[in-house]
Amino acid sequence: xxxxxxxxxxxxxxxxxxxxxxxxxxxxxxxxxxxxxxxxxxxxxxxxxxxxxxxxxxxxxxxxxxxxxxxxxxxxxxxxxxxxxxxxxxxxxxxxxxxxxxxxxxxxxxxxxxxxxxxxxxxxxxxxxxxxxxxxxxxxxxxxxxxxxxxxxxxxxxxxxxxxxxxxxxxxxxxxxx
Numbered sequence: 001x002x003x004x005x006x007x008x009x010x011x012x013x014x015x016x017x018x019x020x021x022x023x024x025x026x027x028x029x030x031x032x033x034x035x036x037x038x039x040x041x042x043x044x045x046x047x048x049x050x051x052x053x054x055x056x057x058x059x060x061x062x063x064x065x066x067x068x069x070x071x072x073x074x075x076x077x078x079x080x081x082x083x084x085x086x087x088x089x090x091x092x093x094x095x096x097x098x099x100x101x102x103x104x105x106x107x108x109x110x111x112x113x114x115x116x117x118x119x120x121x122x123x124x125x126x127x128x129x130x131x132x133x134x135x136x137x138x139x140x141x142x143x144x145x146x147x148x149x150x151x152x153x154x155x156x157x158x159x160x161x162x163x164x165x166x167x168x169x170x171x172x173x174x175x176x177x178x
Contacts, residue, residue: 001161002029004058005065006081007050012069013041014147015098019065019154026158026170030065031056035080042069053080063161064088068099068119068146075104082108096157098144105141116143 003023007016023030033053040046058064064084066075075081081104088095089110097105102118105111106126114128115138123130134149135142135156142160144153158167 001062002031002060003063003065003157003161004056004061004084005030005032005067006053006075006084007032007034007039007041007047007067008071008074008078009040010042010070010074011039011067012099012147013043013045014150015069015144015153016041016047016067017045018150019067019096019098019157022151022154022170022174023065023157025173026162026166028158028161031061033058035078042071053084058084059087061088061093063094063096063157065157066095066097066101066104068097068101070100072100072104075101076107085110092140094140094142094157094160096142096144096153098149098153099146102143105143110141114138114141116141117145118143119146 033051037050099119112127117136135144135152
C-alpha cells in the first residue's frame with residue numbers, strides 16, 4: 001500500500017514522525033510531500049526527505065495522511081492540497097487526519113454524516129458526529145484527536161492498510177504491550 005503524507009512548515013512533529021516511523025516499520029510505502037524539499041515543524045525540527053507535491057501523481061496512492069499542527073492554516077487555503085483531498089475522499093480511498101487536520105476535511109464538507117474526532121476545541125458544526133476519543137474510524141476515514149493519540153492513530157492506519165497480523169507483528173518488534 002502506498003501512502004502519501006502532506007506536510008508544510010509548522011506541522012506537528014509528533015503527529016507526523018511517530019506515524020511515519022511506525023508505518024515504515026510495518027512495511028508500508030510512505031512518501032512525504034510538500035511545496036518545498038525542506039520543511040520545518042512547529043518545534044523547529046527539519047524534515048528533508050521530502051518530494052515536491054507538484055511533481056507527484058497523487059492518484060497513484062492508496063491512502064492520504066495529514067498530520068496536524070499550525071500548518072493547518074496553510075492547508076485550509078492551499079488549493080493543490082484541496083485537490084488531493086478531494087481525489088482521495090471522492091474515490092473512497094483511505095484518508096487519515098489528526099488533530100487540526102480533520103477540520104480541513106470538515107471545511108471541505110467531507111465530515112457530513114461521518115463520525116470523526118479532532119483537536120477538541122477545534123470541533124465545529126461540520127455536519128457529522130464528533131466523538132471524544134483518541135481515534136475514530138469511519139469506513140475509509142481515520143481521524144485522531146491530538147499528538148497524544150499519534151501512536152494509536154498509526155496503529156489504526158496499519159490495521160486498515162496492512163491488516164491485524166502485520167500490526168501485531170510490528171507491535172511485537174517494538175515491545176508494545178497492552
